[in-house]
Amino acid sequence: MNSEYSILVIDDEAVVCESFTRILSNKGYKVDSKTEPYEGLELALSNKYDLVFLDLKMDKIDGMDLFNELRKKDPDLPVAIVTGYPSMDTAIESVKLHASDYILKPFTPEEILKSVNQIIPQKDILSTVVKHRLAKQLDWEPSHKPIQFYKIAWVQQGKDGSVRVGGQLPNFISSKINNLLLPEVNDITYPGLPLSGVVLSDKSRIMIPSPLSGKIIEVNHKLAVNPSVIKENSLDESWIVRIEPADIEKDLQDAHIRNVTLLCKSSDEVKGYLPRLADLGCIVNCVDTVNKAVSTLIKEKNKVIFIDAASLSDNGPEYVKIINQEIPEAKVVIIGKPDSELEETFRKNKILYYCVSSLFDKEITDILYSVFTSIQEDEVFESCQISIIPQSIRRVHITNKHGNKVTLLVFGDMLYNNKDIGYILINKFVEKSFPIEVARGINHFHPDDSTGQQIIEKNKEKNDIIITLQAKDSNKLPGQIQKEIEKYTNEDGSDSRIIKLVIQPKIIDDNEHMIFNSMTTKAVAELIFDEMTSRVLSA
Structure with missing residues (x-):
């Protein structure tokens, strides 16, 4: 029953506290509220709340400072940030302090209840057996949230805000596992792109995709010594990495319990x-x-x-x-x-x-x-020969819904022949009715050489965002992407950025064009689309 759960609201606006109390009390939750920040902090530390809603902008204290104090004393308490003044800095700091949610004012009752339902564990969701198994893990403590699955990958959320990600291989894969290709600490992961590769004795490979975006903070090196452990499918032993997620709620929309x-x-x-x-x-x-x-x-x-x-x-x-x-x-x-x-x-x-x-x-x-699991053969993206898509693409320009002018500069022949990444990307823009300009041809240059730099400088004057895309062997798993962001200020004083995307090649066909499986191809196109349609945030 909801009455088993208690929630604290800390906000110096009485009307906001009243709104929270009304919304949550109607659903049976026990709600306390404080308009005095320090009184709220004292209450949070002296009681066992299941969730705290914390306002960031208060007259007597910065909400982030209060959050820091709370985290020092109670690192596991779920805290949802509430603010009418969102910024990249506070969003990043909230992630670092493992905020459970980041809610913008004005909010709706549905938004508040959705947040509560995602954060507070439902007691009937875990069986006694699951709880017993989780309790045995000593060095990393899972949260009460259930395991979620994406393709053959699984995600287990921890109380510290990090997540463990592993793979679950079906037993009908009879070949012996020879090797497990592992990523490295500090690698950045993206949804749908390769996280790890299982190399079988028949030389075939099984790619385990990343279910979410984030930074790898720990790798299970026991799997490198004994890769066959992953086939035992034990969640306690066969996890691959621990990740600090970037946007877990968004990324896990396609995952299932x-x-x-x-x-x-x-x-x-x-x-x-x-x-x-x-x-x-x-x-x-x-x-x-x-x-x-x-x-x-x-x-x-x-x-x-x-x-x-x-x-x-x-x-x-x-x-x-x-x-x-x-x-x-x-x-x-x-x-x-x-x-x-x-x-x-x-x-x-x-x-x-x-x-x-x-x-x-x-x-x-x-x-x-x-x-x-939907077991599907790799899809072949046939060319539909849409008139606006040339055989090879060297530049794509859009104005996104935020009014930002964005140009994708393609170095090498990555978007080729109206198919694969280029095909999916262009069709997504057409489907969403974006005004789009596509330039045919190939940039036979490198973004860091003199000609490549000239191309970038020329496009700086006309764009808020420039994205460079190139294939380069970086000794990563095929399909993995490295991303760098360089910020600059335009002549009119506006904030702009250059995003450099470097993708690890997989297969080169007879015509020297990159080929990926359908899942990786779609994930790369989705990543580029998201980057091009995002807002330029102040430095």
């Missing part, structure tokens, strides 16, 4: 299933009747149910029939005994998989992979 319903009437069997499902990142809702199962599945997005056939006697097939009728989209997995006479009856219904109980531990990883 593995909510699983378990229909089982035997408490002993439940105790057997729970540890394995929990160790694979699942949030398990245990039910013992078909009505409870239907009620639970209706609320879940993925609608995945595991049914222990033995504990249901002969009623199992009828229960599956009911679930099929009530929730046709439900993904039903049966856990049955070997050579069961009921197997054929179960299969007359709509089920995803029939798993023999003795093989559950071996097959569960593949089952979860099939249920929750």
Whole structure:
């Protein structure tokens, strides 16, 4: 119940405190508020609040100074920043102090409640088994938020604001793991771009994508010594890196939580299933009747149910029939005994998989992979020969929605032949109705040589943002990007910047053009699009 949670609001405007109290009290939360900053600090330190909303701009003290004092005494307390005067400096400082959210005034009730629901742990979201497993981790303490999955990567958020990221490989990959290509501390990650590479004995590679953007602050070097550990799929042992995230809520919009319903009437069997499902990142809702199962599945997005056939006697097939009728989209997995006479009856219904109980531990990883992961072949982006896209692109210019003039300068032949990165990028601008100019040809120069510098200087006069894009072997994972930002002031005194993007090549085809898989290609195009459409912030 929400009444179990207490929230403190520190804001020197009484009307703001009243707004928070009204919004949150109506949802059952216990709310305290203080208009005197130091009284609020004292209250925060003397009570165990689940969340503090803190205003940044107060007459008697800078809210960031108060935040610093609070962090020194309580590094784990969730704090959401509230401000009517947002700036890059306060946003960066808030991230460094591990703020849980950054809310702009004026706010809506929906924004406040969304923030609360994201920050305060829901007590029914973690099973007892998950809590027990998390408690065993001593050197890094997870938050109460559930594991989230993106492709074959997973994310586990920590109480210190950092996140652990790992990969979960399906067991049907039978080849031995020869090597694991690891990133380095201080590397910057971007959503969808490669984080790590698994090198198999047959020389093939599996790319584990980064689910989010941020800075790598720790690498699990135990995997370099024993890379096969990652195939054990233990969240405690197979994490790859720890990341200081840049915008976790935005980046994880495409991630999902593995909510699983378990229909089982035997408490002993439940105790057997729970540890394995929990160790694979699942949030398990245990039910013992078909009505409870239907009620639970209706609320879940993925609608995945595991049914222990033995504990249901002969009623199992009828229960599956009911679930099929009530929730046709439900993904039903049966856990049955070997050579069961009921197997054929179960299969007359709509089920995803029939798993023999003795093989559950071996097959569960593949089952979860099939249920929750979209397994797609690499897409081939065919040229649609849109008239505005030339064969090779050396420059793209837009005016973004913030009124900033932005030019992308392409060095080398990275945006080639109306396909791949160039194809996706240009079509995104067309889809969003951006006024766009595209210059054909190839810049056979380097952004740091004299000719390249002349090209950049020439474009400085006409742009608020200049982005340079080039391919360069930097001994990184194929598809990884390095980013540098150089700020400058235009003649009119406005703030501008140059963003240098350097991408690690992967494959060079017969015509010496770069080729990436569809996920990396899309992620690179998304990154460039985001950079070109962002606002120029004051230095």
